[in-house]
Amino acid sequence: MRLATQSTPQSTTLRVYMPPSKDRTTINVQAERAVVAAVRLQNSIFDPNDPFGELVALAEQAGATVVGEIEQARHRPESATFMGSGKLEELRDLCERLEATVVIFDHDLAPSQIGNIEKVVNVKVIDRSELILDIFASRATTRQASLQVELAQLEYTYPRLRAMWSHLERIVGSGGIGGVGTRGPGEQQLEIDRRLVQRRRMRLQGEIKEIQARKAREVSKRKQDHFTVGLVGYTNAGKSTLFNTLTEPHGGGGAYADDRVFATLHTRTRAWLLSPAVEVMISDTVGFVRDLPHHLIASFRATLEEATHADLLLMVLDIADPAAEMHYQTIQTTLDEVFKDAGLSEADQPERLLLLNKVDRLPDASEILIWQSRVPGAIPICALDPDKGGTGRGLETIAQIARTQAIGPEHVYELAIPLRESKAIHDIETLGELIDRNYDANNAILQVRLGERQIERLRARGASFTIQSQS
Numbered sequence: 001m002r003l004a005t006q007s008t009p010q011s012t013t014l015r016v017y018m019p020p021s022k023d024r025t026t027i028n029v030q031a032e033r034a035v036v037a038a039v040r041l042q043n044s045i046f047d048p049n050d051p052f053g054e055l056v057a058l059a060e061q062a063g064a065t066v067v068g069e070i071e072q073a074r075h076r077p078e079s080a081t082f083m084g085s086g087k088l089e090e091l092r093d094l095c096e097r098l099e100a101t102v103v104i105f106d107h108d109l110a111p112s113q114i115g116n117i118e119k120v121v122n123v124k125v126i127d128r129s130e131l132i133l134d135i136f137a138s139r140a141t142t143r144q145a146s147l148q149v150e151l152a153q154l155e156y157t158y159p160r161l162r163a164m165w166s167h168l169e170r171i172v173g174s175g176g177i178g179g180v181g182t183r184g185p186g187e188q189q190l191e192i193d194r195r196l197v198q199r200r201r202m203r204l205q206g207e208i209k210e211i212q213a214r215k216a217r218e219v220s221k222r223k224q225d226h227f228t229v230g231l232v233g234y235t236n237a238g239k240s241t242l243f244n245t246l247t248e249p250h251g252g253g254g255a256y257a258d259d260r261v262f263a264t265l266h267t268r269t270r271a272w273l274l275s276p277a278v279e280v281m282i283s284d285t286v287g288f289v290r291d292l293p294h295h296l297i298a299s300f301r302a303t304l305e306e307a308t309h310a311d312l313l314l315m316v317l318d319i320a321d322p323a324a325e326m327h328y329q330t331i332q333t334t335l336d337e338v339f340k341d342a343g344l345s346e347a348d349q350p351e352r353l354l355l356l357n358k359v360d361r362l363p364d365a366s367e368i369l370i371w372q373s374r375v376p377g378a379i380p381i382c383a384l385d386p387d388k389g390g391t392g393r394g395l396e397t398i399a400q401i402a403r404t405q406a407i408g409p410e411h412v413y414e415l416a417i418p419l420r421e422s423k424a425i426h427d428i429e430t431l432g433e434l435i436d437r438n439y440d441a442n443n444a445i446l447q448v449r450l451g452e453r454q455i456e457r458l459r460a461r462g463a464s465f466t467i468q469s470q471s
């Protein structure tokens with residue numbers, strides 16, 4: 001089933017007839033072994049130093065394990081099969097040898113091309129838009145995001161359905177199956193599905209408009225127990241790497257490292273320990289995609305909406321990528337637009353911190369200075385875990401900045417807490433740095449270093465105490 005990948009509890013599963021294919025029953029690639037494939041045309045956009053970097057990162061984000069890659073340089077694609085026939089046979093052998101279960105093309109393919117390629121390689125073939133849609137579908141956390149993704153799936157699949165439909169009509173029309181005017185069951189089914197698709201599409205569009213209108217009227221009300229940090233940036237910039245490095249226990253023998261599916265699919269939000277008593281939540285968001293197909297822009301933006309709930313955004317940029325400058329601009333303007341759509345005034349928006357990642361790959365360090373002169377406060381980092389060969393550069397700095405923001409400006413407070421409030425006493429002593437403790441008849445008098453936001457949060461949680469002095 002092509003359309004209803006990972007339908008959320010709220011979204012209706014739409015059944016659409018697909019020509020029988022033993023391999024192509026779902027486009028979901030979670031836990032599959034994938035070979036990535038590309039045809040390099042003259043105007044193809046890719047990083048020559050890391051030609052499959054983005055596609056591999058996308059495939060892994062969707063939960064696949066990439067086991068092989070294959071590419072071919074051509075002036076123009078082969079119309080029936082996109083790749084040349086010799087190369088396709090090579091691809092088939094590669095899949096057999098590596099026991100791959102899916103081939104992911106770095107292009108958008110016509111339905112007939114997918115069918116033709118599958119016939120040669122004998123495994124499921126999916127194209128770039130399908131892969132991206134699959135990721136969006138699994139990441140849609142709000143009603144609006146899942147509606148947007150479903151709409152994009154309909155819009156992407158609908159024209160392809162039509163292509164198959166007219167193809168079928170031609171076969172029937174040529175008198176092959178039961179003569180002119182005979183309607184085979186498959187064709188009838190397609191026509192019904194086509195109408196269902198159209199009706200569903202209208203409904204989705206209506207519902208999305210409604211939600212947008214309602215949201216525009218709403219004033220932003222962000223309320224959270226935890227300080228949350230969001231990671232944003234292009235696919236392949238190193239977001240997941242940084243996410244893992246920051247949240248995995250060091251020297252822990254890779255307890256999380258082997259559990260990739262768990263790491264990338266189920267928990268995209270984890271605790272990040274900033275100092276012994278200060279813990280914040282950090283989320284790995286959906287990555288920006290280079291050259292995002294036009295029909296996927298709306299669903300990408302809907303998925304990015306989770307960024308509006310963060311208190312601090314870490315923008316991860318691969319500065320070793322030749323397109324870094326363009327990536328930076330796109331991230332900034334897209335975030336501006338998403339926040340505006342969400343009705344967040346500038347004061348309500350999370351602060352953005354620019355992280356210049358992969359500095360270990362830069363041939364020339366002056367690049368860092370150029371970035372820093374243009375974006376003051378940008379931090380050069382190496383996201384790779386120091387336990388796995390990274391340099392650790394910048395990691396301490398971002399933890400310090402996040403800590404300061406999470407707890408607010410620090411002071412030494414003298415607090416009087418009624419002795420019966422033993423929980424409050426305990427909480428304050430674990431949260432802050434205890435300097436001195438005394439007692440009078442009714443109170444514990446604590447001298448303790450705490451951040452302003454920690455004080456606010458303690459009060460919000462119901463702790464009762466009085467501030468006797470602050471310095």
Ligand SMILES: Nc1nc2c(ncn2[C@@H]2O[C@H](COP(=O)(O)OP(=O)(O)O)[C@@H](O)[C@H]2O)c(=O)[nH]1
Nearest residue numbers: 057234235236237238239240241358382383384
């Ligand atoms: N050399 C180097 N490679 C990195 C660094 N950070 C990430 N990478 C590599 O970049 C690739 C993409 O990283 P990933 O975290 O999956 O990117 P994401 O798509 O933003 O989540 C992986 O092969 C990482 O090992 C870094 O600081 N230095």
Ligand SMILES: [Mg+2]
Nearest residue numbers: 061239240287
């Ligand atoms: Mg990632």
